[in-house]
Amino acid sequence: MPKIKPRVPIGKQSPMERITNFDSVLYGYTEDQAVEEASRCIQCKKPKCEPACPVTIGIKEMNLLIAQRKFKEAYLLVKEDNAFPACSGRVCPQEKQCEGACILEKFGQPVAIGRLEAFIADWGRTHEVEIDEIKANNEDKHIAIVGSGPAGLACAAECRKYGYAVTIYETLHKPGGVLIYGIPEFRLPKAIVEKEIEHLKEMGVKIELNHTVGQNIYYYELVSQNDAVFLAMGAGAPKFMGIPGENPMDNVYSSNEFLIRANLMKAYRFPEWDTPINCGNKVAVIGAGNVAMDAARTARRLGADEVHIIYRRTRELAPARKEELQHALEEGIIFHERVAPVRFHGDDDGFIDYMELVRMELVEDEDGNISPEPIEGSTFYMECDTVIEALGTVPNRLFLDRAPDIKRDERGVIIVDENYMTSVEGTFAGGDASSGAATVIKAMGEGKKAARAIHAYISMHDTSHRQKVQKVEV
């Protein structure tokens, strides 16, 4: 084995600079850098990277085309399998997928597949490469999609290619789901997401904003007006710890609230923008996933001097993307391992003042599952003026309560068969709504596969007599 060259480094804002703004941390590869990095790929006979990609992008060939400076061809190749590569290139947990499987991982550093994907997507977008996408005219058949996150968008793009009339219903005033309201600007610039959505609209996809299915438009109406329905509401309701003192304590936020204020409502530009956010100087973020990192780094950028990550397990077990955890640490965020809050204490005005915590040990049970257990007598205290609970999210009951025909498990996760069909014929589901909180790329992959299943269903069935579902209203 010849000596493997290290990865081509990527330009980024220095930690001290970037905590003063919300701009993208990474500058992205230049053409020359991308060519050099793509040339590191050894063109395996049996590439291990591709099967590890949830949407099986032709990674090996993408690398070859970039190395040969055939950027347009590389862009078209990636777009075949992934409608939104500019997003996934930036947010996929590559170390657990393509890059984790890349053969070069064993000999040092894997090919920077994510960065190359983002590069080629940006290249295609800035060079306005046109793709002739719509393959047929089936506009007499209507498909309703609930939710405009990655699953809904990917499904819409694919359904439109088959020529169907597609309408997305979105509860917020901006489309994009987590890509817009959750993941911060410094990780995924909103202009990129907006451009991808603009393209979808140009393809003829209709997006009805401010439409909350189950509230101001009902599931039974969608069923009666459409040939198929795709449920892609995500799993967007926050979880709270439910510990004493939490009963709403001021400046204790769910990560969703904190990030929606900051990202969707641009509270970091308050008072120029109207939505406020209280972010103190000493912030504690509970959890260590992507959401926790995003919240912690947002707090840092909002001016917090100290930001603490409070995690029950060890840093190695943190579920966040490796790069984000590393970026967070570079930005001065302090990681506390094996600790958990047990009580909040507030001041007289109801604002959080300090937390009571315990230390945890990791205990292995007979089946080899490791779970954190509190260590007796290990109580300690930590002052803080802001707490953000990033404990993960669950499906929003607002929709589920008014669609009783849709079978779901005890957590509210919608049950689907191998063709993404729910318990109601003609209604499909994908993304976090049917898999629980997962990843952007998984949601996109499911949206696309569900679109194919919807196409097969409409092609093979008479959808003119609509399914009967219960009429449940508010």
Next chain:
Amino acid sequence: MPFAITKMIDLDSMDYLVDVEAPEIVERFHPGQFVMLMTRKEGERIPMSVMKAENGKLTMFIRKLGKTSKELRDGITHFENVIGPLGHGIKEKAYGNVVVVSDAVCGQAENYAICEALSKIEGNTITSIQTFPSEKEIYPEEYLAKALADQHIITTEDGSFGEAGNYITVLQKMIDRGEKIDFVFGGGKLPTIKAVSTVLAKNNIDNLFTTRQMMVDGSGMCGACRLYIDGKMKLVCVDGPMFDSRKVDWDKAIKRYNMFKKKEKEANDYYEAHKGGSK
């Protein structure tokens, strides 16, 4: 997408009255529900009570205090966005002797809306009690629930008109006189609701009070509007906006409602300093 403001009246009180064109929302509106509005693209999503939803237009009272009212004062012609209807409406049925009470914008609007809905249903005898700070702030008659209720009582906090005190004074007198009260609807200032909740609890009176809380999305995604009802977490936007006042943890709810007080002032000052310039 903008929603045209078709009428704006300075009620010569604490509030403006605003009509906005929103036919899709009007068509689906039930009394007791609320909407959210954004005055501009950079705006906040602000929850608003609705007094009337008729002929494609929503009628709302807007308090002359926050930044929104300053934008109205300065002549905005449309809202960037109106979202709704949100939350649950009341059950439109026969309740018997109903008392509807209110002492602030969010409350006065529902007072009208609920009286209007219930007056159309046989089996309801309605007493509406509307409290204002002083005589000066009382709305013109057509915007009060006067014509809709069987009995209409105005109180002023300073005693300059009608009964002195807030609606609790009147309600307590009704109870003391032994009048039969089957149900109370209400809304307005949270501290008054907290105070009335003990009266209602003592006399075992069923009730629903519109509970203001800060909101962000209004559809169950953020948890900003969380409240504790009998110790259980509920969301004002999804489960409310009306709750049995006897079961709410009011102390926490009141403190939480003031969480952004300092920021509100900052927003107001910024607006006054930059008005016209930054639009």
